[in-house]
Amino acid sequence: MGNENKQNQDKEPNSTKLKYVKLGFHYLISNALYLFLVPLTIALSHLSVEEFIHLFHHIKLNLVVVILCTMLTFILTTFYLMSRPKQVYLLDFACYKPDSSLICKRETFIKKTRLVGVFTEESLAFQKKILERSGYGEKTYVCKALLDLPVRNLCLEEARKEAEMVIFGAVDQLLAKTGVKSKDIGILVLNCSLLNPTPSLSAMIVNRYKLRGNISCYNLSGMGCSAGLVSIDLAKRLLQVRPNSYALVVSMESLTLAGYDGNVRSMLIPNCLFRMGSAAILLTNRSSDRHCSKYQLVHALRTHKGADDRGYNCVFQKEDINNRLGVALSKDLLPVAGEGLTNNFTTLGPLVLPLSEQILFLVNFMGRKVFKMKIKQYVPDFKLAFEHFCIHAGGRAVLDELEKSLGLSEWHMEPSRMTLYRFGNTSSSSLWYELAYTEAKGRIKKGDRAWQIAFGSGFKCNSVVWRALRTINSANEKHNPWIDEIDSFPIHVPEVAPIDC
Template identity: 40%
Template sequence: MDLLILLMLKLLVSYIIFFLCNLALRRTSHGCCYILHYECFKPSHDRQISTELAGDIIKRNRNLGLEEHRFLLRAIVSSGMGEQTYGPRNIIAGREEMPSLADAISEMDEFFFATLDKLFHNSGISPSEIDVLVVNVSMLATVPSLTSRIINHYKMREDVKSFSLSGMGCSASLISIDLVRSIFRSLNKPNFAIVVTSESIAPNWYSGKDKSMILSNCLFRSGGCSILLSNNKALERHAKLRLKGLFRTHMGSCDEAYKSCMQKEDEHGRLGFYLGKNLPSSASRAFTQNVRDLYPKVMPVKELLRYLVSRRILKKKEGGISKAAAVNFKAGIDHFYLHPGGAAVIDAIKKSLKLSEEDVEPVRMTLHRFGNTSASSLWYVLGYIEAKKKLKKGDRVLMISFGSGFKCNSCLWEVMRDLQQDANNIWEDCISEYPTNNVTNPYMEKYGWINLAS
């Protein structure tokens, strides 16, 4: 009993210190980080990858044997994606084996200016008011930089602080948010920042037959998002979300994790993106460590006490931890935005966090409609929940993403007002169709027989 009292006192003191520090930060207006608006990219209809087109693209690869052909079709069947996802124009046109720099830049420009034009128009903020610009595109670095293209197009101010991030993988958008937060904290005045997050698919299509590299061709789709942020507390009532905490885990010091996913050439010199067999175990370790870091900082004190007592005191007679010691994230989180990296990824996180099917509905529907758009995927999930009018003032939202390196990043947001579906929401034209009780898998219908093949 004395041990229990001591533990409770220590936890209470820690909670009080954390609460006071957090309160002090909230009262410092420039220490805040708000999302005022965001715009997800929806490519034109002619860029949709249907079942038929996906099969044709695979057939075009003359380097594939029967075994590799079946492997790719099995991957498509189990991907969880529908027929309305989008690809770059050069691949749809059959020019994937010889992409040009123009293809890569055109893919980015189409996304940049479609979302940023809408962002400035719908937020009422002028390009000349932007103080910080962060662009993250992992697999494309141009000279001049991608940020310079945006600055030139919109004639932004000479003193705008610009950053181009590459190589960060699917977790890049949360890293960009962290960078913006750090800049806000270093400044002594209100600022506007824009994060532009996407991935370059056009020049990175793998045309070889290495199974560990052709898999990425099935997993990734075109997309992107532009996000407007500010540290101006006077704009709080206009904000959608306020950043409460951001937690970054990097497993790069472990060789196995570092090499689990990376851009490389195969034995024939063909460039592609390698996904190793040890990727699931690396992701699991990074996720476990990230959860350990964020759990004590995002959970209510009542839940922390319950977990601590359960883990330290209530033991089974066999010596194991009692069932009551299980982590209960739903005690402090209202919505979960998971990275839609694939059906298997969603199932694994669902099991780890003990989530219901309703909790993972937004990410499953995002995967089905838009696919895995890399670093921008989380914002399509946000758009889904907002379109469903499920975000109420005071709700707490947890975002979880993974990235090469190997990284697991997460952040906690607070909803600042009841959010209704914007007229320009990315899901506007189809939200009434989701969720469906039985999301049809067109790839299963056409290629399901492959799973029975030897």
């Protein structure tokens, strides 16, 4: 024991030294331009008046060349400004917080599951075990139809009522916060994976808010928990061709018709993990709205693993042998998610990481692949690129793995873990509850970068990067779903062996 302590003490100073060496290297590379300009400026400052006059006369003798260079610079600058993508801003967003009458405690869930009368004792015990290890608190929400005793009215009409409640609740808040009139919205994108009625849910929004007739309207279904960022990417692309427009993005999931009433274990997990919620986001490309917007969209990156059979089948809606419909989760889900995340991170890294991290990654890659050196793969430090992380609250196992692989602290993981605890897995809208948590804590400062990471069926892994345009004052966030209880967070969640979707 004494030798082990001595070894640990010897390792700690070395690791600390390595940390500071790396930090110094990062600052050296990041400020290389300034380090070059300072000596140049000092050298120019030592030029005499006569030397400046001589330089001026030399330029005067080559006036034609100067004029041509100026014209060429002007033309190239104009071409660059006209060809560059339009900037997209996030004016504001709203997350729906259901009424307290829709809270479903763990005891309530297990009691109502038993009263359904179709589950075996083994299935009931399995669902109870999942719920106990989910990382959920006692205040997550489900739809009214699932709280009835016995459970009944699981029909399309009830599903529409649920959709209207969560969608209109979020959109009403958003329009009230921004003051934007519904007739000014030119683009509408809604995503909901498991409920796809006719007329569509997006048409339901158009009808409720009397949106204009030439609106670009899209309804995305079947795209899983990553659909929220798919919607953001689609809206961004549409804003490139619709000048001076507002784009309304709505992310939600329906629970009423999504339940599985069979006894196949792989299809029982979604019953326990999904909870009710929604988010509405308002994007714009109007430069005049930049000063009142919260964030600027910096990057939107999508990675699709659907060409791989394992990725395609790891989250699959199907019927069991008794023709009961449900969503099956494969054992390949976590490995496939890991591969998708790795591919996404590898593509995103060069776009966001400082040059110092890219050099270290390249040197490590060359050593392993070219020189066949037996060294550990270098994982870039994404904390140098982002101040805030919003990772889809799909389950504890994924959050634990990402915390470990990205080297994140408890502070960085807090928004995701507390969202999982307080609201559960609300599918595609969970990222916005996480960003709302960060705002309610008063952590968003002007210039901060936030990274939203989502993954879902298909299999897809998507990333969106935002830059804060102003410091968010939590006192002004009256419609924030966390604001009434934010002082009680974070809450310690006991560690248990997780079971995830």
